[in-house]
Amino acid sequence: MAIVVKRPKLKWYEHLYLPALAKGLRVTMGHFFKLLSGKTKVTMQYPEEKWDANLPEYYRGAPALVTDEQQRERCVACQLCEFICPPRAITIKPEEIPSEDKWAKVEKRPKTFDINMIRCIYCGLCEEVCPEQAIYLRKDYAITGTSREEMIHDKEKLYEIGGVREGLVNKWNELK
Amino acid sequence: MTFLFFIFAALTLIGGIGVVVNRNPVTSAFSMIVSFLGLAALFIQLNAYLVGVLQVLVYAGAIMVLFLFIIMLLDIPKAENKRFPVFTLGASVVVVVSFVTLVITVITKSGVGTAKLPAIEAQKGPGQSDVHQIGELLFSTYWFPVQIVAVLLLVSTVGVVVLSKRELK
Amino acid sequence: MDWYIILAATIKIVVFVFLVTLPLVAMSVWAERRVSAAIQDRVGPNRVGPAGLLQPVADGIKFLLKEDFTPNHVRKSFYWLAPALTMIPSLLTCAVIPFGSQLFGEKMVIADLDVGPLFVFAVASLTVYGIVLAGWASNSKYPFLGSVRSTSQMISYEISLGLSIVPLLMIYGELNLGRIVMEQAQNGWALLPLWGEGLSVKGWLLAIPLFISFIVFTTSMFAETNRLPFDLPECETELVAGYHTEYSSMKFALFFLGEYAAMIIGSGLAVTLFFGGWSLPFGWLTPESIDAEVPFWHGLIHIGVFFAKVILFIIFFIAVRWTLPRFRYDQLMKLGWVVFFELALANVILTALLLMWLK
Ligand code: SF4
Ligand code: SF4
Numbered sequence: 001m002a003i004v005v006k007r008p009k010l011k012w013y014e015h016l017y018l019p020a021l022a023k024g025l026r027v028t029m030g031h032f033f034k035l036l037s038g039k040t041k042v043t044m045q046y047p048e049e050k051w052d053a054n055l056p057e058y059y060r061g062a063p064a065l066v067t068d069e070q071q072r073e074r075c076v077a078c079q080l081c082e083f084i085c086p087p088r089a090i091t092i093k094p095e096e097i098p099s100e101d102k103w104a105k106v107e108k109r110p111k112t113f114d115i116n117m118i119r120c121i122y123c124g125l126c127e128e129v130c131p132e133q134a135i136y137l138r139k140d141y142a143i144t145g146t147s148r149e150e151m152i153h154d155k156e157k158l159y160e161i162g163g164v165r166e167g168l169v170n171k172w173n174e175l176k
Numbered sequence: 177m178t179f180l181f182f183i184f185a186a187l188t189l190i191g192g193i194g195v196v197v198n199r200n201p202v203t204s205a206f207s208m209i210v211s212f213l214g215l216a217a218l219f220i221q222l223n224a225y226l227v228g229v230l231q232v233l234v235y236a237g238a239i240m241v242l243f244l245f246i247i248m249l250l251d252i253p254k255a256e257n258k259r260f261p262v263f264t265l266g267a268s269v270v271v272v273v274s275f276v277t278l279v280i281t282v283i284t285k286s287g288v289g290t291a292k293l294p295a296i297e298a299q300k301g302p303g304q305s306d307v308h309q310i311g312e313l314l315f316s317t318y319w320f321p322v323q324i325v326a327v328l329l330l331v332s333t334v335g336v337v338v339l340s341k342r343e344l345k
Numbered sequence: 346m347d348w349y350i351i352l353a354a355t356i357k358i359v360v361f362v363f364l365v366t367l368p369l370v371a372m373s374v375w376a377e378r379r380v381s382a383a384i385q386d387r388v389g390p391n392r393v394g395p396a397g398l399l400q401p402v403a404d405g406i407k408f409l410l411k412e413d414f415t416p417n418h419v420r421k422s423f424y425w426l427a428p429a430l431t432m433i434p435s436l437l438t439c440a441v442i443p444f445g446s447q448l449f450g451e452k453m454v455i456a457d458l459d460v461g462p463l464f465v466f467a468v469a470s471l472t473v474y475g476i477v478l479a480g481w482a483s484n485s486k487y488p489f490l491g492s493v494r495s496t497s498q499m500i501s502y503e504i505s506l507g508l509s510i511v512p513l514l515m516i517y518g519e520l521n522l523g524r525i526v527m528e529q530a531q532n533g534w535a536l537l538p539l540w541g542e543g544l545s546v547k548g549w550l551l552a553i554p555l556f557i558s559f560i561v562f563t564t565s566m567f568a569e570t571n572r573l574p575f576d577l578p579e580c581e582t583e584l585v586a587g588y589h590t591e592y593s594s595m596k597f598a599l600f601f602l603g604e605y606a607a608m609i610i611g612s613g614l615a616v617t618l619f620f621g622g623w624s625l626p627f628g629w630l631t632p633e634s635i636d637a638e639v640p641f642w643h644g645l646i647h648i649g650v651f652f653a654k655v656i657l658f659i660i661f662f663i664a665v666r667w668t669l670p671r672f673r674y675d676q677l678m679k680l681g682w683v684v685f686f687e688l689a690l691a692n693v694i695l696t697a698l699l700l701m702w703l704k
Contacts, residue, residue, distance in 0.1 A: 018560070024668035028384045032664070035383040042388050202423070202481065209474070225460045229467045237470025241477065241500060248481045249493070307460055307520050 055139050060122045062140040063115055064162030065155065066133075072103055073159070074134035077110040081126035081135055089119035090126065113155040117143045136162060181221060188214030201247045205240060212236040226307045357455045362439050365652070370605045371401035376656075377605075377663050384667045405598075413594040416483075423482035428592065428599035431475030435606035437468045442613045443523045445623050445648035446632060447639040453623070453648060454523055461522035462514065465614055466507055469569065472607060473499050476588050479600070483591040491587030494577050494674065501681040502568040508689035509561035512554045512696035513618055522617050530624030530631040535559070537620075540627045547703050554696040559619050561689050566611040568681065570604060572662060574669040575677055612658035613651075620654055623647035 013019055034040045044051070055061075067073050077094035095111035097104050126135050138161055145151040153161070191211025198204045212235045219228035314322050375390070375398065382389025391397040415424065441461040445453030458464050473496050480492020513535060517525050533540050535555045538548035568575040584590075589600045616622060624631060624647070632639045639647075672680070 021665070021669065025664055028664055028668045031386055032380065032383045035386060040386050042386065045388070206474075225458060226463070229460050229463045233463065233467035233470055237467055237473070238500065238503070241470075241473050241496060244474075244477055245493075245496060248477070248489075307463075 051141060052139070055141075059139050059141075060124045060137040062117065062122075062138055062143050062153070062161060063120065063124075063126055063135055063158075064138050064140075064153075065113060065135055065158040066162040066165035067159060069164065069166040071164075072106075073109060074132050074165070075110050075113065075130075076106055076132050076134070077108045077113075078131060080129045080131065084125045084129045085120075086123060086125065087119040087121050089116045089121075090114070091116070110155060113158060115153045115158065117145075117151045117153055118148065133165070136165070138162065181218070184214045184217040184221070186214075187211070188218065202244065205244045205247060208243075209236050209240050212240070224306060226310055353451055354455060357451075357453070358440075361444055361455060362436055365444075366436065366439055366606065366609060369609055369652075369655075370602050371405070372398075373605050373609060373659050373663075374404070374601075375400050376659065377666075380660060380663045381667050384664065408595050408598040411594040413596065416485075416591055418484050419591060420482040420484060423478045424591075425596075427475050427479035427482055428596045428603070429475070430478060431472055431603035432599045432606065434468045434471040434475075435603050435610055438465045438610045439613075441465060441522055442610070442617055443526055443622055444613070444651050446644055448641065448644040448648070452523060453644070457521065457523055459521050461520060461525075462510055462614070462618070463520065465610070466503065469607070469610075470499075470503055472603070475600075475603065479588040479592070483588070485591060487585045488588045488590045491584045491590070494584075495571060495588060498568055498571075498575065498577065498677060498681075501678060502565040502685075505561055505681060505685035505689045506565035506569060508686070508693065509558045509565060510618060511689070511693045512558050515693070515696050515700060516551055516555070522622075526617055526622035526624060527632075529621040534621035534624070534626070535619045537626065550699055550703065551696075554692050554699065555619070557688065557692045557695075559615075561685050561692070562618070563615060565681075565685060566615065567662075567665070568677070570607045570611055572604075572608065573666040574672050576671065577674055577677060608662055609655065609659065612655045612662065616651065616654040616658055620658075622654075623651040625650055 031040070035042070044054075065073065065075055077092055079092050079094065082088075082090040082092045091112070091114045093111040093113075094108050097106055097109050103109075122137065124137050127137050140161055143151070188211050191207045191209070191214055194207025195204045195211065198207060212231060216228040216231035216236070219225075219231060378400070379389040379391075379397065389397065390400040393399040393403045415421065440455040441458050441464050443452070443454040447453060456464075476492050476495045476499075478492075480488045480490075480495075483489065513525075514520060516535075517528050519525050519528065529535060532538070533548055536552065536559055538545075538552050567573075571577075589597055592600060632643070
């Protein structure tokens with residue numbers, strides 16, 4: 001069934017178009033002066049104002065590796081994260097921990113641990129799957145680089161971002 | 177300021193020659209505009225501001241735009257380098273010869289450089305500028321021809337409307 | 346003596362056209378972006394220089410450094426000519442606009458012509474060629490359609506633009522812009538007859554046709570300068586970018602700047618004709634007559650007042666742009682030929698009758 005949309009019947013002064021212009025100008029100039037007087041909230045001025053203070057608790061930034069309070073790297077190179085990572089951003093080369101090492105009983109550690117930040121989609125699956133609570137998504141969001149190589153975070157860089165995580169961290173609690 | 181006269185006279189002539197010589201119709205039309213602009217500048221040098229400005233406003237600004245428009249819309253191709261038929265050739269010779277004769281007669285009959293134009297009496301009007309004087313003349317002394325021209329233009333406008341109107345069936 | 350005139354004219358041209366109008370063009374581009382941003386609750390360009398004031402410089406550098414690409418299928422010579430032909434007429438019209446009263450006993454107008462408004466219209470009518478040529482020389486269909494639209498629009502509105510100011514010229518009996526401004530300075534602006542001889546029944550009655558002229562004039566000017574709501578020649582949704590689709594780099598910038606220059610000159614003309622040009626309201630600091638000596642600082646104030654008015658008018662232009670939606674093409678043509686043309690003609694007759702009656 002066709003619906004007939006009734007056109008409004010304009011009064012003679014509405015046909016003149018000028019009242020509509022005045023009305024429109026009132027709206028636009030209203031916005032203009034509101035912004036000039038600082039009443040309008042505008043977007044964050046990014047490089048001066050940073051996101052840091054405003055990030056929500058659950059923000060997922062760059063993934064990073066952490067060490068425990070004894071400076072031991074928590075990662076045991078089980079490669080679960082490499083396996084689950086949807087865009088295959090993680091590449092791990094495991095190595096055996098030599099028997100004279102203090103932590104020889106851990107048996108395995110990553111020789112290299114690369115996360116390609118061009119690929120990473122910040123999904124957080126690596127954090128969720130890790131049995132050792134060794135990988136966390138931090139709040140770093142400004143991941144930049146001038147070449148593709150620079151965008152691949154190696155182990156050193158990952159520990160630098162991650163820092164130390166003390167105690168047995170329950171990864172589901174607030175402290176992330 | 178005679179050098180300005182020569183500059184603009186040369187511009188006018190170059191434009192005029194360009195109209196004839198160019199094979200591309202758009203270039204021809206542009207040469208014509210250049211020629212009009214030169215002419216307008218010449219008028220202005222004679223203190224005939226109104227005539228000069230109207231030359232630009234009406235001819236260069238309005239009529240030539242329509243010309244150009246039509247040329248572009250119809251996309252007239254470049255004139256081919258073809259041989260002229262005898263008739264066209266003969267007609268052009270006649271035109272050129274008569275024009276040259278005319279110019280020669282005018283030049284020989286009048287004392288070049290010595291003849292004086294009759295003095296112009298200042299018109300009584302509200303202002304001194306040529307616009308006021310021309311207006312005064314048009315609407316007092318020459319009011320009848322002005323009306324005739326107006327009616328003529330009206331007739332042609334109505335004619336165009338009638339001609340271009342599609343037959344109602 | 347001769348040299349003195351030439352020198353004075355040169356200084357005026359250099360200062361007014363190149364040191365004031367061209368920077369004003371650049372600044373109005375900046376203003377357009379900032380004001381439109383403010384209207385839309387955004388911030389706008391605020392990075393380059395204080396409050397983004399140097400943004401035009403950055404834009405200029407960008408335009409100059411970009412690749413100046415000439416497509417293969419264009420008609421070269423006309424393609425190169427077109428941008429210049431849009432810019433030059435806009436700047437030429439500066440010549441007759443009085444931008445101040447006097448400075449050092451020198452009238453602040455480049456050419457004190459007795460046919461001022463006619464000269465402006467004559468030269469402005471040449472802007473069409475730049476657009477026609479751009480469309481035709483680009484040799485591709487969107488530019489061509491854009492230029493056809495623009496040309497017919499400009500030709501149509503030129504008529505109502507010219508006719509709209511006839512009542513004003515009739516009332517002042519004058520075609521010299523300088524003397525029109527002087528008249529307004531002493532006897533009330535055309536739209537604000539509140540002092541001098543304007544403060545009378547006659548002045549108020551004559552303000553009616555002047556108001557109609559002002560509306561017709563301003564609207565036609567929007568159409569002439571291809572500004573929204575009449576920017577059909579470059580309406581993006583239908584024609585990509587209209588007649589300058591094929592242009593890049595500085596050639597594109599020339600079209601862009603030419604449009605803004607036309608807008609500034611249009612504002613200047615509107616201010617001169619309807620808002621008393623350089624004069625302050627209520628006859629403050631107004632010289633006795635057109636030839637009277639004007640103190641130096643009065644002259645400076647007059648120049649400042651003129652540009653302040655022009656800038657206000659430009660902001661009006663910008664505000665309207667972000668207020669009204671675009672017209673449809675048939676509406677535009679109908680408005681020009683059926684409404685404004687008749688309105689302007691009727692207005693001329695009305696003025697004539699009023700003048701006859703009030704004499
Ligand atoms: S956050 Fe997702 S995409 Fe990024 S490394 Fe971890 S699993 Fe891979
Ligand atoms: S980060 Fe966790 S999941 Fe990934 S290899 Fe190391 S221990 Fe395994």
